[in-house]
Amino acid sequence: MSLLGRRKHSRYLLAQPVEGNVRVRDEVTIESRDEREIVVLAPVACRPDEWVALEILASGRHRVSAKVVESRPVVAEDGAIRHRVRLVPSTTDAEMPGVTEDGR
Amino acid sequence: MTARPHETRQTDGLDQVATLVRSVPVRLVEVSRGGCRLECPVRLESGTAGLLAVELAGVLRVDDIRVARCQPRVGAGPVFQVGAELLKTRRLGRRTIRLAVSRIINGERAPGYASNDGEVAYTAETTPAAVIRMSDGRAPPPTSDRGS
Numbered sequence: 001m002s003l004l005g006r007r008k009h010s011r012y013l014l015a016q017p018v019e020g021n022v023r024v025r026d027e028v029t030i031e032s033r034d035e036r037e038i039v040v041l042a043p044v045a046c047r048p049d050e051w052v053a054l055e056i057l058a059s060g061r062h063r064v065s066a067k068v069v070e071s072r073p074v075v076a077e078d079g080a081i082r083h084r085v086r087l088v089p090s091t092t093d094a095e096m097p098g099v100t101e102d103g104r
Numbered sequence: 105m106t107a108r109p110h111e112t113r114q115t116d117g118l119d120q121v122a123t124l125v126r127s128v129p130v131r132l133v134e135v136s137r138g139g140c141r142l143e144c145p146v147r148l149e150s151g152t153a154g155l156l157a158v159e160l161a162g163v164l165r166v167d168d169i170r171v172a173r174c175q176p177r178v179g180a181g182p183v184f185q186v187g188a189e190l191l192k193t194r195r196l197g198r199r200t201i202r203l204a205v206s207r208i209i210n211g212e213r214a215p216g217y218a219s220n221d222g223e224v225a226y227t228a229e230t231t232p233a234a235v236i237r238m239s240d241g242r243a244p245p246p247t248s249d250r251g252s
Binding site for chain 2: 009012014019026028030046058
């Protein structure tokens with residue numbers, strides 16, 4: 001008999017942990033945007049100096065690499081806690097670390 | 105400390121919607137056929153979905169995951185232990201973590217890995233220190249109804 005919510009498979013501990021990364025996506029609202037700065041309302045906080053990518057849906061999918069310069073909690077109109085994140089778009093072709101969606 | 109939606113400049117309709125993609129560094133410490141345990145420096149909320157990428161046996165492998173639980177590792181500073189489910193959202197190809205884990209468990213040992221059956225068979229590249237063993241750690245049960 002299997003119990004709901006219990007593990008079904010044996011687990012294997014790696015003697016040498018493997019380094020990697022997880023790409024996490026969050027839907028955000030753009031508050032303002034110009035060439036020098038993008039301000040978004042995000043459901044999670046970001047760390048200053050963290051590199052992120054912003055995929056803007058308008059006029060097709062447009063991807064911008066940006067650096068977090070500030071992240072402050074705010075209360076949104078619906079009463080939920082959000083984080084106002086100020087981003088500085090990359091002026092170079094700097095890409096955030098990690099892999100692309102297809103694993104390359 | 106209140107959101108100021110009316111200060112929006114140049115953004116209307118679809119232009120307001122975007123996806124923020126963050127890359128969170130992780131360490132893969134434990135695997136099973138259905139999931140894995142990771143360590144990372146930030147909290148990942150339960151239910152968060154993401155793309156896990158790790159290099160196993162010299163190949164960069166990726167799979168989608170969903171976080172089942174996340175809790176701080178006591179006494180380890182800002183380290184969180186994350187139990188994650190490996191999602192079957194893509195075909196089981198050579199570059200998937202699921203296939204690598206399956207091969208390890210089935211005995212097609214990659215360098216640095218071995219089975220959990222007690223009789224550890226080393227490949228030419230495998231050193232005893234790099235062998236994995238069956239985990240006897242006791243972690244709290246996952247919060248989702250599909251455990252890792």
